[in-house]
């Protein structure tokens with residue numbers, strides 16, 4: 001099984017720091033499944049703390065966070081405990097211990113040369129379709145604000161069928177999808193829109 005944009009997300013049933021979890025449990029919610037190269041590494045530690053700080057914001061957006069690496073559950077537990085002890089931050093979301101690398105391989109998150117996972121992000125919609133895939137270099141920490149922005153853009157497309165323009169930020173106009181017929185294109189221009197192919201619309 002492999003992962004493709006726009007296709008059903010590969011199923012998983014796994015052991016996590018919050019007990020057994022399956023993808024199916026999350027039906028009806030947005031899921032951010034993200035992999036990190038290894039526990040107790042500095043860049044990953046900063047990312048986990050930032051995901052935790054933004055946890056309530058993700059919850060309000062009906063998003064569940066799920067971390068993953070091929071480290072053991074004991075390594076995950078020890079790392080989470082250390083983050084709490086040293087930085088005072090509790091990691092409130094489950095982290096998959098993918099010791100058999102099954103999920104990592106299904107989601108194309110394995111760096112087979114090093115035997116660890118890459119820095120991947122998958123946004124899965126409430127119908128469990130993969131809507132976004134991003135891979136970052138091991139040495140480059142993710143931008144969590146950008147991940148929130150893309151969730152919000154995807155949700156506008158989901159709720160309002162609007163696309164979002166370059167550098168879109170919440171509160172700005174969306175884009176009405178381009179007309180599919182000549183008649184619709186002509187009607188749009190006649191209605192006073194500058195072009196038949198680009199039309200902005202207020203989101204709220």
Ligand code: BEZ
Nearest residue numbers: 037041042043044138139
């Ligand atoms: C880090 O998280 O700090 C890291 C992990 C793998 C390679 C390089 C950096």
